Amino acid sequence: MSKPPFEHLIDFARLVKPVLVRILNFTMRAYGNVKSYARLLFGLVETSFYGYWYALLVHKNETPPDTLVIVHAVNSDAGDRERFFARFANKVSKDSGCADIDLLLVASDAQPVTTYTALARMFGRRLNLQIFANAQALVEVGNVVASELSQGAADTKTLEQIQLSEKATGCLRPPFLSKNTAREYLKSIDPMGRFCAISFPTAGKQMELKSALTELAKRNPGWRFILLNDLIAVDGSLDELPPEILMPSRSGFDFLTRLCLAAEADAYIGAADVFGLAAYLALRPAYLLGSSSLPAVIIAKPGWMSEDAYRVPVDEVERLAADLFGASARG
C-alpha cells in the first residue's frame, strides 16, 4: 500500500532538516567569525587613533584634559573617610565643569577601599578609578603619581579640619539607582511623613542606644528616625525598637544607598561623619555634634541649610539633636 503524499513530504523534511541545520550553523559561524575579525580591525584602528590623540592632548596640556585628578592613600586614621569626602567635595566644586574624575587610591588593610569608591560615586561624572594594592605598587607606577600622592597625604596630615567651601553644597550627583532606592524606601514607609536621619558617633562615649531611640520616638510624634549606622559600628542589641525607628542596613541597603538616604531625609542629626557630610552637601537641615568626640572634619555652623529649600526649621532640628544627644553633646 502506498503512503499518502503528505507523508512523503514529512520523510523528505526529515532528511533535509539536518542538512539545513548544518548549513545554517556553518553560515552563523562564518558570519560570527567575519564580524569578530571586523571588530578586531576596527578596535585596533580606534585604539590607535584615540590612544595617540589622548597622548597628544596630555602632552600639550601637561595634565589629562577636562579631568580632575584626586589622589588618596586609604589609612586607619579616625576621620580618614570624612577628610577624603570633604576634600573631594571641595575639589569637585572648585572645578565643577570637568567631565571626568581620575581617582587614584592606595588601598590599605585597615579598611575597605570600596567605601572610598562609593563616596566618589556620590559626585557623578565619569569616574576613572585606579586602585593600587599597596604603596609599593604605587612606587612601581612612576614618580608623577607618587609625588601627587605624597602632596595629597601631606595636605591631609597637616590640616586638623577641612573647611568645606560654600560652593560645595549642592555638588552631589548620586547614582540614580541608589538615590531612587533611598527615596522609594521613604515613600514606601510614609509618602507624606517627616524623616530624620541619625548617625551615632562610633568613637567617644557610648550611649544606651535602644532606650535613647525609644525615648526619642516617644517624645517626637510625627517624626520617623532612620538609623544610618551599620551594625558593624554600633554596639548593643537593637532588636524590638519602636516602628518609628528605621534601620535601613537591616533592609540590606548598601553603603551607597545609605549615603543617599542621608541626602534624601528631611533632617539629619548626629556625627560629622560621611552621612552628616552627605546631608550637608545635599542642603538638608542638619545638626552635627561637636567635634570633641568626633573626627574633626568640617567647621559646621547651625543654620547653613537653605531655609526656603526645606520644610523643617533649624530650631526643630536643634531640638531633636538635644533630645537625643543631650545639650552637653553639642560642640
Next chain:
Amino acid sequence: MYPALATEIDLSRKCVLGIMDFRYAPYALGDTFTWLTNLQVVAHSRGGMPIEIVLVTLPEKPASPMQRHINSYSYVQILENLLPAFLTCPSLRNIRVFENRKKLSHRLLGAVLARTASWPSLTAHFRGNLDYYTHTKINAFYAEYKTLPRLRAPFGFHSETEIFRTKYLAGRIPIIINIRQRALTNDPQALLRDSAADAWYKFLTTARSRWPSAFFVIAGGFNEWERRFAALPNVIIPRMFGFGLGHELTLLFKGTPFFGSSSGFSAAATFSNTPYTITNFEHRAAKFVGMPVGTERYPFALEHQWLSWKPETEQVLLDLFDRLWEATDDNRKDTKVR
C-alpha cells in the same frame, strides 16, 4: 613618542594585563572568579608577574546584550557591588576602571605596543571573544604543573569581618551557605539552576538539633532568601547587619567551610583553599568544566572539596553536610547529636 604613552608602554612591560570589558563580558560573580583564575594562570605562566586589572564600563555601552537590563544609569551600583571580588587576586598590582573611551584606548595602545601578555589575549579582546566560564586553560595548567594559583581574601575587609565574628559568631562554628534563588530577584535568570528552598529549609531545621554548634551564614544577594530563613535560630545573614560581599568573601577565603548551590559563591570556593561541597551541580556545565557528569571533585580540588550532581533534597543535603562537617574538623565529632 609622547611621554604619557611611553609611561604606559613601560608599565605594560612590567605586568600581565587582565581585561574585563563589560561591553561583552557579564557582570557575574562566578564568572569573575573563573576569569581571575585564568588571569592568574597567565601571570604564573609568565614567571609570576604582577597583575593589572582593567575594567571597562563605558557609560555609552555599560553592558553586553546578555544583560540588557543594565544601562548607563544602573551599572554604577552593580559594579560597586562586584568590586570586592576583584580584590581577591593575590598577585594584584592595581585595578583600573575606565569610563572614558580615550583613556581606555591610551592604556590599551600601551599594552599593544608593549605586546603585553593578557587575559583574554589582546586579539581576543578586540574580537570581543572572551572565554569567561570554561576551565579549559585552568585544567591544562593544573595538568602541567600539578598546582593552581588560588584566590585569597579581599584586602581591607579583615578588621570589619573580625568584628562580625566576635559579635555574632562567638562560640559557634560558622558554615557559609549560599542558596541560589534568582527567581526571587528583579533579574530572574537561568531558573533551572535555582536551589530547592524547601529542601534547604528542612535541612536547616534538622541541622539545628543534629549539629547544634553549627551556625549557618547565608551569603549572597539580599533578595535571594525567603523571609522564613531569617527567623531560623541557627542562621545569620550578614547583609542584614550592614556587611557585604567583601566581608562574606573574607570569611570564605579565611577558611570558613562552604556549603551551597552551584553559583557565584561556589566559584569563589572552587578557587580557594577552603573546604566545600557544591550542591546541585548543573549537568549541562560538565562540558565547560571539562569533567564527566557525576565526577566527585574538580581535577584541581584539594582534600575536602567536593561536588554533588544530585538534585537537592533534605536527605541529600544532610548526607553531604555530614561528610563536610566530619572532614573539616575531626575534633568536632563529639559535638554532633545523633
